[in-house]
Amino acid sequence: MKAVKYVLVTGAIAVTGALSLGAHAQSQPHSGAHHGSSPSPAASAAPAAAEMTEGEVRKVDKENKKITLKHGAIKNLDMPPMTMVFNVVDASLLDKVQAGDKVRFTASNEAGKFTLVDLQPVK
Missing domain, CATH: 1.20.5 (Single alpha-helices involved in coiled-coils or other helix-helix interfaces)
Structure with a gap:
């Protein structure tokens, strides 16, 4: 017993x-200097979220705050290359581009709607 x-x-x-x-x-605090450690999920997600995707403008719909893009893979959304319509957070982003322009953009999934949060024309 x-x-x-x-x-x-x-x-x-x-x-x-x-x-x-x-x-x-x-x-x-996690310094990342420990041997055999991997970065935290938040640390590895930040670069993916900030990474821009290349695309080509197919249509601009300022009235409805939408843009149609033919784009490469969007890593932060785990989306393959395709052509699709995005909602736009800020309609002024659409003033920078027109159909046929090459662009770089960042998109997010806002409550099930794919939304453009940043758009930059490629020169």
């Missing part, structure tokens, strides 16, 4: 120590 009690107490102490170390590790 004493052996079982000893094993249970030793196990409880080991678990408590492990939990304490885990909580301490989570509270420390």
Whole structure:
């Protein structure tokens, strides 16, 4: 009986120590300098979200704040190359382009609607 009690107490102490170390590790800032560590999901998502996609303007619909683009793969949306219509956050973005222009853009999925958040003509 004493052996079982000893094993249970030793196990409880080991678990408590492990939990304490885990909580301490989570509270420390992540520098990325540790060997064998990988960047946090937020750190790896930031570059993908900021990465612009190349495309060509097919149609500009200022009245409805929409633009049709033939575009390459949009990595942050996991979308293959295609031609599609995007909503535009800011209608003034449409003043910069016309059908046939080459552009670079950033898009997001806003409540199920693909929305252009940045648009830059390629010179």
